Every structure is written in structure tokens, then in C-alpha cells.
Amino acid sequence: MFWNEKMETLKGKDLKELQLKRLKATIKQTQNVGFYKQMFKEAGITPDDIKTLDDITKIPFTKKADLRGGYPFGFLAVPMNQINRIHTTSGTTGKPTVVAYTKNDLAAWTELLARNFTMVGIKAGDIFQNAANYSLFTGGLGIHMGAEAIGCAVVPSGVGNTKRQIEMIQDFGVTALHCTPSYAMHLTEVAEEMNADLSSLKIGCFGAEAWSDNTRRDLENRLGVKAYDSYGMSELFGPGVAFECQEQDGLHIWHDSYLVEIIDPKTGETLEAGEKGELVVTPLVKEAMPLLRYRTGDITMLMEDDCECGRGQKLARFFGRSDDMLTIRGINVFPSQIEHVLKNIPDVGDQFMVYIDRINHLDEMTIEVEMSKSVFSGELQDLSRLQTKIMKALQETLTIRARVELKEPGSLPRFEGKAKRVIDRRTV
Amino acid sequence: MSEEYIIKQLSIFSENKAGKLAAIAKIFLDAGISIQAFYIAEANNFGVVRAIVDKPEVAFEAFAKKNYVLKYTDVLAIKMNDVPGGLYEVVGLLGDLGINIEYSYGYRTKDYGALIAKVENPAEAVEKIKNSGLELLPAKDYNF
Numbered sequence: 001m002f003w004n005e006k007m008e009t010l011k012g013k014d015l016k017e018l019q020l021k022r023l024k025a026t027i028k029q030t031q032n033v034g035f036y037k038q039m040f041k042e043a044g045i046t047p048d049d050i051k052t053l054d055d056i057t058k059i060p061f062t063k064k065a066d067l068r069g070g071y072p073f074g075f076l077a078v079p080m081n082q083i084n085r086i087h088t089t090s091g092t093t094g095k096p097t098v099v100a101y102t103k104n105d106l107a108a109w110t111e112l113l114a115r116n117f118t119m120v121g122i123k124a125g126d127i128f129q130n131a132a133n134y135s136l137f138t139g140g141l142g143i144h145m146g147a148e149a150i151g152c153a154v155v156p157s158g159v160g161n162t163k164r165q166i167e168m169i170q171d172f173g174v175t176a177l178h179c180t181p182s183y184a185m186h187l188t189e190v191a192e193e194m195n196a197d198l199s200s201l202k203i204g205c206f207g208a209e210a211w212s213d214n215t216r217r218d219l220e221n222r223l224g225v226k227a228y229d230s231y232g233m234s235e236l237f238g239p240g241v242a243f244e245c246q247e248q249d250g251l252h253i254w255h256d257s258y259l260v261e262i263i264d265p266k267t268g269e270t271l272e273a274g275e276k277g278e279l280v281v282t283p284l285v286k287e288a289m290p291l292l293r294y295r296t297g298d299i300t301m302l303m304e305d306d307c308e309c310g311r312g313q314k315l316a317r318f319f320g321r322s323d324d325m326l327t328i329r330g331i332n333v334f335p336s337q338i339e340h341v342l343k344n345i346p347d348v349g350d351q352f353m354v355y356i357d358r359i360n361h362l363d364e365m366t367i368e369v370e371m372s373k374s375v376f377s378g379e380l381q382d383l384s385r386l387q388t389k390i391m392k393a394l395q396e397t398l399t400i401r402a403r404v405e406l407k408e409p410g411s412l413p414r415f416e417g418k419a420k421r422v423i424d425r426r427t428v
Numbered sequence: 429m430s431e432e433y434i435i436k437q438l439s440i441f442s443e444n445k446a447g448k449l450a451a452i453a454k455i456f457l458d459a460g461i462s463i464q465a466f467y468i469a470e471a472n473n474f475g476v477v478r479a480i481v482d483k484p485e486v487a488f489e490a491f492a493k494k495n496y497v498l499k500y501t502d503v504l505a506i507k508m509n510d511v512p513g514g515l516y517e518v519v520g521l522l523g524d525l526g527i528n529i530e531y532s533y534g535y536r537t538k539d540y541g542a543l544i545a546k547v548e549n550p551a552e553a554v555e556k557i558k559n560s561g562l563e564l565l566p567a568k569d570y571n572f
Contacts, residue, residue: 371441371497373497376439376441376497376498376499377499378439378476378498378499378500378501379439379476379530380469380471380475380476383441383471383474383476384471384472387472405472405473405474406441406443406473406474407443407474408441408442408443408495408496408497409495409497410495411443
């Protein structure tokens with residue numbers, strides 16, 4: 001089943017022509033943005049220098065840090081009266097990245113989601129529960145719009161209150177579910193404890209975190225769904241950029257809407273299909289916030305074999321992140337945020353370590369900090385108080401709970417050159 | 429006056445992990461310190477080692493040199509009769525005197541028991557205890 005068969009199966013010369021046409025239009029659109037005007041000037045190129053798709057390598061990369069520098073509206077290529085929606089992504093040192101959409105952007109994004117849902121067999125008449133955060137996180141409203149577009153009855157259940165979520169699945173006869181894979185595992189366990197019958201569920205779409213085939217097997221066996229991987233990021237609209245088809249072997253990225261490169265994250269050199277590297281994307285249909293060669297930080301590769309389903313070249317399931325951004329329970333956390341919080345607490349030293357574990361299918365973050373000698377009173381309760389104070393400060397900034405462990409001064413590792421403060425012990 | 433009964437206890441911050449206590453004991457050994465009384469208070473993943481030793485200054489120096497976080501804490505030692513009810517007698521009286529024990533630990537010698545107590549205001553407590561019939565053990569018995 002296709003939502004837009006022509007676009008979904010467009011290949012070869014026809015695809016390349018469309019991509020080039022859209023790339024040129026996108027470049028033209030970027031020239032409304034000061035950052036890109038300056039970038040072209042500094043690189044000694046003009047939009048006319050991009051004559052073929054291969055010419056794209058003449059354009060420098062755009063990084064997440066560049067977007068933060070443009071806070072709040074520095075990357076908008078249209079006037080505010082054409083903006084129809086604003087989302088933000090979680091920020092590092094308190095400053096989020098703003099993403100904005102025109103009416104056309106929202107329609108384009110909705111279409112991609114409609115393609116994805118149709119691809120995995122969701123259709124009009126399905127009852128679709130979206131257990132994603134509905135505020136600034138694009139996985140809430142974004143997924144919602146797509147499911148509505150194909151005619152589902154959408155239940156905007158949001159996050160939390162797991163028992164209520166399970167009751168709704170039962171009582172409403174929910175057939176399709178979207179959430180993060182770790183929340184799906186949690187939901188599964190609670191449902192099992194409640195002896196809930198979730199047999200109405202047929203399809204699960206899980207994204208915003210990397211997850212393993214083991215988790216897929218677990219979810220499929222215990223939740224009774226076919227589980228599909230969903231990939232996206234707010235800078236590229238949000239969820240729906242790439243999605244698994246019913247073959248469950250890699251993700252179809254929509255080549256009419258995204259120009260894909262895989263690069264060596266260290267050298268920036270373009271890699272061939274079958275070679276693992278960082279995904280770099282040039283969105284081809286974005287109006288409000290066009291981007292060129294955006295470095296996603298996500299590690300994947302282009303797959304060599306054609307897919308049975310007839311759609312375009314797939315990306316392998318994601319291997320992780322090239323930079324230090326962590327995704328914990330679907331929320332982006334940067335080590336720099338943690339550093340920032342600790343720096344504001346004089347009772348602890350500058351050194352810290354972060355450990356990420358997956359305990360009962362939920363991500364747990366443990367932060368080790370060094371006690372400062374001067375504040376030690378000799379009393380246990382003062383130490384516990386300090387621990388609580390650090391935990392609260394971290395929760396305020398990161399919006400997630402972290403365990404805090406106090407360490408002796410000098411006991412944490414010191415680094416020469418780039419610090420490796422994060423140990424991700426999750427097995428994906 | 430009250431000073432002769434105020435004992436210098438070492439309070440040492442310690443992570444709760446295998447081999448940690450051995451490392452601490454080794455420092456005492458290497459510094460030639462004799463431990464009179466010893467107690468560990470434990471919370472999540474860390475603890476405070478409390479030790480009364482013969483040469484607190486020497487021990488303090490040895491730990492500080494090894495980058496430990498530690499502090500002196502003033503405590504009192506009260507003699508207990510080594511009979512059933514010995515502890516009750518002491519803490520009952522302390523309660524009557526309005527002395528709140530923040531934490532305490534005990535040990536026993538050949539002849540008597542002793543209760544080490546951290547109280548809010550040691551100097552004030554000493555004065556109250558001296559007139560109560562309880563016997564305070566002098567600091568010189570511990571810190572030489």
C-alpha cells in the first residue's frame with residue numbers, strides 16, 4: 001500500500017532531476033538567511049555554481065551549533081507572518097534550537113508521516129494512540145497530524161500515567177501505538193502486571209531512540225504488535241524522515257524530500273553505500289527553515305540492496321551518535337548541560353562522569369561528582385542534603401531525573417585532550 | 429574545664445566500594461596510628477568513617493596527604509557499667525538532662541563499657557553530665 005506511489009517509488013533519472021530541481025530551489029531559499037549568505041560568500045561560491053547533485057559537496061556543512069547561534073529566528077527564510085508553527089528542541093546550556101514551519105511545511109511533513117503509516121499498514125479506521133509528549137517535542141503533534149491525515153481515530157494520550165494508557169488501549173480497542181521503544185517496554189511490563197488484554201494492538205511505531213532487534217522481538221512477542229522503527233529530527237521537520245517498511249530491514253528515507261549523504265564524521269569525506277558514517281541531510285522541501293548539508297550526528301549507512309516493497313534506497317538501522325549528545329528516554333541531553341549545572345554548585349568539584357544504563361527497559365542516568373573538601377561537615381545528613389540539591393538542579397535543567405553519587409576528590413578520571421565523561425552502558 | 433573531656437574524632441568521607449576500608453586501614457597502619465574506637469555510617473553509595481585514634485593530628489595529616497576529605501568532630505565518651513541495663517542507665521540519664529544524641533557508638537573494655545556520643549553542644553553537655561552522677565572518660569585516655 002502506498003500513500004503517494006509515484007513519489008515513494010521514484011528512482012533513477014527521474015528522481016535525480018526532481019532532486020536537483022528542488023535542491024536549486026532550496027539553495028535559493030537559503031539565500032534569505034544571513035547565515036547562508038555569509039556561508040556562500042566565505043566559501044567563494046554562488047547558488048549558480050550548484051549545477052549537478054554532485055556539486056553539493058562544494059557547500060560547507062551546517063551543524064547543530066550553527067542553529068543554536070541563530071536563536072531564536074536567525075534561520076528563518078520567510079517572514080513571521082508566513083510561519084504557522086514553532087517547535088523547539090531541548091537546548092544545551094539553557095538555549096534551545098527553534099524550528100519553524102510554514103503551512104506548506106506542515107502539509108509536507110504530514111504527507112511524509114502519512115506515507116510512513118500507510119507503508120506499515122496503518123489505515124483509515126485504525127484507532128491510533130500517540131503516547132508521545134505533546135508540547136514542544138515534534139513527536140507529539142507531528143505524529144498526530146500524520147495519523148489524522150490517513151483517517152485514523154487518534155488518541156492523543158501523551159506521556160505518563162501508564163495504567164490509564166493501558167486502560168485506554170483496552171477500552172477503546174486501540175490498534176496502532178506510537179511511543180519511544182523504552183516506554184513501549186515499560187508499558188508492556190505494566191500491562192503484564194495488570195493482566196491486561198492488549199490483543200487489539202496490531203502495529204507499533206517506535207522512535208526517538210536507537211533500539212535493538214532484541215527489543216523488537218521482545219515487543220513483538222509480548223505486546224503482540226509488528227514493531228517498526230521510526231527516525232526523524234526536529235531540524236528535518238520531526239519524526240517521519242525515515243521509517244521501516246513491512247520488510248523490517250532498514251529504513252526508507254524519502255528521497256524526493258531529503259538528499260542523503262553519508263560522510264566520515266572525522267574527515268567529512270563522502271562514503272559509499274555499505275560504509276558506515278554520519279548521516280548528512282539536505283531537506284528538499286522545507287520553506288521556513290531550509291538547511292544545507294545538515295550534520296545529523298547519527299551513524300548509519302546506505303544499504304546496497306533494493307527493497308522488495310519497491311520504494312527507494314534504505315538506511316541501515318541507526319548505530320548511535322557521532323557526537324556526545326545523549327538521548328535518554330527520548331530527551332536530548334548534552335554533557336555540557338550537566339557541566340553547566342555542576343559549575344553552579346560550589347559544593348562540588350568540576351570533574352564528573354555520566355553513566356547511562358538501561359534498567360527494566362528504562363534509561364537511567366547516574367552522575368558521579370567529586371565532593372569539595374571545604375564543605376564537608378563530617379555529617380552524613382549534610383551529604384545526603386547535597387546529593388538531593390544536585391539531583392534537583394539537574395532535573396530542573398535536563399527535565400529528567402538522574403542518580404547522583406558523591407565521590408572523593410581526585411577519584412574521578414582526569415582527561416588530557418577531549419574528555420570522555422559519558423559511558424553509555426546501554427546495549428542497543 | 430570541659431575541654432579535658434572533649435575527644436577529637438576523625439570523620440572521613442568514604443565511597444562505599446570494595447577495598448575502600450582496607451585502604452583507610454592501611455593509612456592508619458602506615459602512619460603508626462592506634463585506633464581506640466571506630467564506626468562507619470553509611471548512606472547511598474557513600475559513608476562517613478568515624479575513628480577515635482591515639483594521635484589525631486598525625487592521622488589527619490596522613491589522610492589529608494592522600495587527598496581524603498575529613499574533619500575533626502568533637503565527641504564525648506561516657507562510662508557504662510558492663511551489666512544488663514548499663515546502656516539504658518546512661519542514655520536514660522542523658523535524656524533526662526535534655527541532651528540529644530546525634531549519633532553514638534559503643535565499645536567494651538575488660539572492665540567497663542563506653543558510649544561515644546556526638547551531641548549538639550559538647551561543652552554544655554559536659555557540665556550537665558559532670559553533676560549527674562555519670563562518669564565521663566577524659567580525652568587523654570583516647571587522644572594522646
